Amino acid sequence: MTHEAYAFARDFAAAPAAELRVDRHYLLCASQGALRLEAHGSSWVLPPARAALIAADEPILVAIPQSVKTSSVLFDVGFVPPPPAPLTVFDLSPLGRALVSECVDWPDADEPLSSYARIMFGALAAVAWRLAQDPSPVTVPAGRSPELRRALAVTNDRLAEDVRFEEIARDVGLAPRSLARRFESECGMTWTAVLRRMRVVRAIERLAAGEDSVATIAHSIGYTSLSAFNAGFRDLTGHTPTQYRATFRP
Template identity: 70%
Template sequence: MTRQAYSFVRTFAPQPPRELCVDRHYLLCASAGALRLEAQGQAWLLPPARAALIEAGRAITVSMPQAATTASVLFDPAFAPPPLAPLTVFDLTPLARALVAECGGWGESEEPLNPYAEALFAALAAVAWRLAEHPSPVVVPAGRTPLLRRALALTERRLAEQVRFEDIAGEIGLAPRSLARRFEDETGLTWRAVLRRMRIMRAVEELAAGDMPVTKIAFAVGYTSLSAFNAAFRELTGRSPTEYRASFRP
C-alpha cells in the first residue's frame, strides 16, 4: 500500500501534448519553464511559482513548449478531500512554496508517513485547497468543436502578426458573423478577447523562458505599443510584466 501522500521533482524536455490521469489528487508546481494544461474546453498556463490542483481520476492534456522542472505532490483521496474544481491553476504563497519544498523529502514508498510528515502534507493540502479558491485569470478557451479549434489554432500561430478576424473566418470557410456567433456560443468571449488572452499567455511563456526584455516580448506577441501591452497584461493578471516575472523568482 503506497503512503497517504508523497512528492517528487522532475525535469522534462519540451514535449507535445499528452494525456495525464492519476488516481490521486495531484498538486503540480512549476519551478522552471512553463507547462500548458488543457481540460474541459479550456487551456491554462503553468509558469514558475504557480500550481495546478487536479482532481483524482480527471484526465487533462499536458504540453511543454519549453524545458520545465516541476515538483509534484500526490494525495490519496482518503487523505485529502476532493478539490472544488476538476482543475485549478493558482499562485503559490511563500508558505505554500516552503511546504512543497519540505514535503519533497518523502517520495513514493510502501511505508506510511511518520507523524511529522503526515502533519506537513495535511498542512500543504489545507493551504493549497484554500489557494485554489482564487484561480489564475490566465486561461483561454480550447474550443469544443473542430471548427472553432481550427480557428483558435490559426489565431495562435499568427499572434506576432496583425491578424485579422475576417482572414481567420475566410480560411475556415465561415462568414465573419457566423464565426463570431460560434465564439460567443462556445467560449462566452469575443474573438478579440480570446486573441488578447492568447497574447498574454504567450508573453507569460516568454517571461518564464529567460531574460528577454519586456519590450521585445511585447512586439513578439503582436503589440506595436509597449504601453498597450503593459495595460493589457495588467488588466488580465493584476500585475505589470516586470512584476509578474519577479514573482517567478522568490
C-alpha cells in the same frame, strides 16, 4: 501499501500535448519554465510560483512548450477531501512553496509517512485547497467544435502578426458572422478578447523562459506599443510584465 501522500521533483523537455490522468489528487508546480493545461473547454498556463490542483481520475491535456522543472505532490483520495474543482490553477503563496519544498525533500518517499511527514503533507493540502478557491484569471477558451478549435489554433500560430478576424474565418471555411457566433456561444467572449488572452499567455511563457526584455516579448507577440502591452497584461493578471516576472523568484 497505499501511501497517504508522496512527492517528487522532475525535469521535462518540451513536448506536445498529451493526456495526463492519475488515481490521486495531484498538485503540480512549476519551478522553472511553463506548462499548458487543458480541461473542460479551457486552457491555463502554469508558470513558476503557480500550482495546478487536479482531481483524481480527471483527464487533462498537458503541453510543454519549453523545458520545465516541476514538483509534484500526490494525495490519496482517502487522505484529503476532493478538490474544489476538477482542475484549478492558482498563485502559490510563500507558505505553500515552502511546504512543497519540504514534502519533495522528504527522504523516505518510498516508506509510509512518519508523523512529521503526515503533518507536512496535511498542512500543504490545507493551504493548497484554500488557495485553489481563488483561481487564476489567465485562461483561454479551448473550444468544442472542430471549426472553433481550428480558429483558435490558427490564431495562436499568428500572434506575432497583424492577424485579422476575416482571415481566420476564411482559413476555417466559415463566414465571419458565423465564426463570431461560434466564439460567443462556445467561448463566451469575442475573438478579439480571446486574442488578447492568447497574447498574455504567450508573454507569460516567454517571461518564464528566460531574460528577454519586456519590449522584445511585446514585439514577438504582435504589440507595436509597449504601453498597450503593459496595459493589456495588467488588465488580465493585475501586474505589469516586470512585476509578474518578479513573482517567479522565491
